[in-house]
Amino acid sequence: MTISQRYQLSLTLLTDMYQLTMAQGYWKKGLAEQEAVFHLYFRKNPFKGGYTVCAGLADALDLLQNFKFTEGDLTYLKALTGSQGQPLFEEGFLQHLRDLTFTCDVDAIPEGTVVFPNEPLLRIKGPILQCQLLETPLLTILNFQTLVATKAARVVEAAQGDPVLEFGMRRAQGPDGALSAARAAFIGGVAATSNVLAGQLFNIPVKGTHAHSWVMSFEEEQESFAAYAEVFPHDSVFLVDTYHTLEGIQKAIEVAREMRKNGAELKGIRLDSGDLAYLSIEGRRMLDEAGFSQVAILASNDLDEYLIESLKLQGAKIDTWGIGTKLVTAYDQPALGGVYKLAALRQPNGEWEYKVKLSEQLAKISTPGILQVRRFSKEGALVGDMIYSEPLGISPAVTMVHPNDPTQRKNFTQECVHEDLLVPVFKAGEQVYTSPDLRAIQQRTKEQLQLLHGTYRRFLNPHLYKVGLEEQLHEKKLALIVQLRTTAQTKGA
Numbered sequence: 001m002t003i004s005q006r007y008q009l010s011l012t013l014l015t016d017m018y019q020l021t022m023a024q025g026y027w028k029k030g031l032a033e034q035e036a037v038f039h040l041y042f043r044k045n046p047f048k049g050g051y052t053v054c055a056g057l058a059d060a061l062d063l064l065q066n067f068k069f070t071e072g073d074l075t076y077l078k079a080l081t082g083s084q085g086q087p088l089f090e091e092g093f094l095q096h097l098r099d100l101t102f103t104c105d106v107d108a109i110p111e112g113t114v115v116f117p118n119e120p121l122l123r124i125k126g127p128i129l130q131c132q133l134l135e136t137p138l139l140t141i142l143n144f145q146t147l148v149a150t151k152a153a154r155v156v157e158a159a160q161g162d163p164v165l166e167f168g169m170r171r172a173q174g175p176d177g178a179l180s181a182a183r184a185a186f187i188g189g190v191a192a193t194s195n196v197l198a199g200q201l202f203n204i205p206v207k208g209t210h211a212h213s214w215v216m217s218f219e220e221e222q223e224s225f226a227a228y229a230e231v232f233p234h235d236s237v238f239l240v241d242t243y244h245t246l247e248g249i250q251k252a253i254e255v256a257r258e259m260r261k262n263g264a265e266l267k268g269i270r271l272d273s274g275d276l277a278y279l280s281i282e283g284r285r286m287l288d289e290a291g292f293s294q295v296a297i298l299a300s301n302d303l304d305e306y307l308i309e310s311l312k313l314q315g316a317k318i319d320t321w322g323i324g325t326k327l328v329t330a331y332d333q334p335a336l337g338g339v340y341k342l343a344a345l346r347q348p349n350g351e352w353e354y355k356v357k358l359s360e361q362l363a364k365i366s367t368p369g370i371l372q373v374r375r376f377s378k379e380g381a382l383v384g385d386m387i388y389s390e391p392l393g394i395s396p397a398v399t400m401v402h403p404n405d406p407t408q409r410k411n412f413t414q415e416c417v418h419e420d421l422l423v424p425v426f427k428a429g430e431q432v433y434t435s436p437d438l439r440a441i442q443q444r445t446k447e448q449l450q451l452l453h454g455t456y457r458r459f460l461n462p463h464l465y466k467v468g469l470e471e472q473l474h475e476k477k478l479a480l481i482v483q484l485r486t487t488a489q490t491k492g493a
């Protein structure tokens, strides 16, 4: 199910106010139809990591597909007033919005692809008024889902093949935060979610155990386990830490014995506090000695990739990981920081004028052009990504320049194979791409991460994957920066 179906309302007003005031400005100045190119990209991998997993495209496409101002939207806009009490939006502009249909070309990197800083995840080309209105919704969708998919991929990597369950809804950033996070976490590789609505909407597996309240609602802990087993003889995972974990495990074993007599097997126990390494090792020993080696140990309690890594190093005997807060809120970095920048404007003579946004820091200066990302691989491993501008092409030397240090260059040799990452998703307003189902996207994430050497995937000081600007693009960008700075100086003098 897509985002517009989820809300069953028009999402066209899901934008910042200033996009609409600028839109009226473009319309009033006769610039609404001027063709523009914008790119959506981020500047730093999240979590001090070496890679990012892009996600959210299906929801973004749905938003574009349904980009239409309804009468309700227009009535609302008509009632908005400025500081003098005057209507903010003119009738003619509202009529322009009423008649608006989406006509842009959009190219995007498929979900589940491993991406890196400065690479456009999405490129939109079309009338500037349309591109402008879409900035904020595209950012809110792609920033969050990309962030959570990346966090999930890291957690899944730390779990080394053990299943990871997403338990975060109760501490997510509201209902949509929980749903979007469940979707993105699945793309990142989690096996299931506890969020039942996410299961229904996205057709992903749902799983769960039981809460402390279940145990507390009975006089005796053992009685609570036995009762649960009666209701779910083949699907019981007992939470054993309500009172005293090791005693709780002993009681779980007693109930498991009774279950076995009745032809049922206990599925697992869950640890949710205390020293998870010690308790899982002890728990495993107790279960094995009692003849219950099939009973899995699930652990939860404020876990993330670092704690999982540490628990593994400590020899913890945990089979399944329940991860909530730290995953769905991307706790250690709550925003990706993706941006959306104007990169070219069509001039009346038909030529593209390249645009850059200046900054004191070279790293923050946007890249002009109509950009594409060429990814080079050798022997099944990624070796570097080159950002190039389609009208400029790629020079025969196939050389890229480090975006922040022009003295560093890299040539791609004949042995490399390459692919261009941005694929057409809309042509002249018509959707030309169908999103794969979520399982296929999850599989893509898995395959993509395997193409990335472990040195880029480790959590501590990962290697920096090489992303550069094609040399002609680099020269063009440099010339534009010099030109803009010279003009600014002349004006200032």
Ligand SMILES: Nc1ncnc2c1ncn2[C@@H]1O[C@H](COP(=O)(O)OP(=O)(O)OP(=O)(O)O)[C@@H](O)[C@H]1O
Residues within 6 Å of the ligand: 272, 273, 274, 275, 276, 277, 278, 300, 301, 302, 303, 307, 310, 311, 314
């Ligand atoms: N062996 C371990 N090594 C490192 N961290 C651990 C280990 N075992 C548990 N932790 C983590 O330590 C943190 C604190 O756990 P602990 O159970 O002591 O406190 P708590 O969450 O306040 O417990 P409670 O739910 O009983 O109040 C949790 O994030 C938990 O995942």
Ligand SMILES: O=P(O)(O)OC[C@H]1O[C@H](OP(=O)(O)OP(=O)(O)O)[C@H](O)[C@@H]1O
Residues within 6 Å of the ligand: 167, 168, 170, 171, 210, 211, 212, 213, 272, 300, 301, 302, 303, 322, 323, 324, 325, 326
């Ligand atoms: O720790 P997280 O990674 O966020 O995982 C989700 C947490 O939510 C539940 O606790 P909560 O205390 O809300 O309810 P409970 O009584 O069922 O344990 C569960 O027991 C986990 O500890």
Ligand SMILES: O=C(O)c1cccnc1
Residues within 6 Å of the ligand: 167, 168, 194, 207, 208, 209, 210, 211, 270, 300, 322, 324
């Ligand atoms: O099913 C569980 O064990 C669960 C679900 C949500 C949050 N914490 C635990």
